[in-house]
Amino acid sequence: MKSIIGHTQQRKELANLVRSDRLPSALVFSGLHGIGKHLIAREVARQLLCEQREDAPQGGCGTCRTCTLFESGTHPDLISLSFSGERGASVDDIRQALEKMSLKPFMGGKKVAILNDADDISIVGANIILKSLEEPRPDTYFILVLANPSRLPATILSRCQRFFFDRLSPDEIKEISNLRGIQEISEALTLLADGSAASLDSLQAQSEMWEDVRAVVERAWMGDQAIVARAAQEWGADKNQVKERLTFLRTTIRQRLMATSADPSATAVWATALQNALDAEYLILDRHVNPTLTIFKTLQSCNKALASTYQTTPRQHPTLGELLIDGR
Ligand SMILES: [Zn+2]
Incomplete structure (x- = not known):
């Protein structure tokens, strides 16, 4: 699993909710583009699906059968959709994903759908998803990852528990650039990145x-x-x-x-x-x-x-x- 920098408080809170089985079934993770929201959604999903969920550390044990499947990208109870750009998920993709979500968990545990860039979802797509959020099945979770919650229909937003993720601090940006093998990052570039690792990448380029x-x-x-x-x-x-x-x-x-x-x-x-x-x-x-x-x-x-x-x-x-x- 890619290491996540920052957002310590929210990640701890989410991990505790998973351990105690109190995690709401619909979540919105919002915040600036490129600060790690999607990685955190995956961290939560992996812990939800982990066989030792109650005792596992944040992000799951990392060694059980489901954690291994998760890492190889073949876990049958994890569904990922992305809505950004021209190749974003279509209405058909959404229907298929929801159909999978309505089946019993293959691994006997939970089912998780991560909807990335969910603020780019079409009105039709949003209405289809709304139905699933209105009648949540036990042991199914939807995590909507997005930058701008105001672009999401209020009907969806009102059914989700919201977690806001702040921009990264200059020190965290430096830590990320070190992890990526960039030893020296100029003060100016750190400031320019403005709390987003994604901006940092394009700025480097x-x-x-x-x-x-x-x-x-x-x-x-x-x-x-x-x-x-x-x-x-x-x-x-x-x-x-x-x-x-x-x-x-x-x-x-x-x-x-x-x-x-x-x-x-x-x-x-x-x-x-x-x-x-x-x-x-x-x-x-x-x-x-x-x-x-x-x-x-x-x-x-x-x-x-x-x-x-x-x-x-x-x-x-x-x-x-x-x-x-x-x-x-
Ligand atoms: Zn595990």
Whole structure:
């Protein structure tokens, strides 16, 4: 079993509920993407199915017949469905899964269904599942794992006991990266991961892009208009990665804002820039406004020389068009 970092309190509570046979039959595990909710659902499921459930440690004994089957992925009383993306479970998949759940446990114990990314479930799918939740059979458990409970129909939510899992602490993020063989993780990357190991993975993969964004923001701060114009043009044209770049841009600016609390003029620059970065995300991703112009405006507002003038006379800046066309 993959080791789980963090969430000690909830895991202990869940293990105790399993041991004393008081675990509710419908559970919602909610929290940020990539913090280990699915692993914890599996930990609970393995203990539920373990032959020594009452005495077993968290996650089951690990050695009995059912624990072994569980680990090999062939336990007949564990059903897993995932609803995310195009290959998410269909209505037919749900019907089949529920049919399996309605059978007697093969191994004579309990039956567990883990529904991953359950907030992506269709209305039709949700209604089918609702029936099973309304009339729970003895010894069957449904664990709905999701990021956003408000996307789940209230009828389902009201039938589930909810467990909330918080984001991971910077120390826990470091522990996870160590487990993955990354010895040194930068402070910035830990902060950027924002409590999610999944973000950490994509950040590691994109560290070059991240460095690039940081370098451009630094040049923007120094007033290097040519670099700013070029970056805006390049980033705006790269439609596939504009979302990531905007996230990096916002986070970089936020970090600069946090680091300059002692300097009021710098604080004003970064606060304005942060507002522009947030606006840019909304305008580009939701309103489909021209990304190049919007990114340009955001980067331009990072200019420290304009700290005193920006608030009062923002029109002093050359426009992107002027910079690119006149070659100024
Ligand atoms: Zn066991």
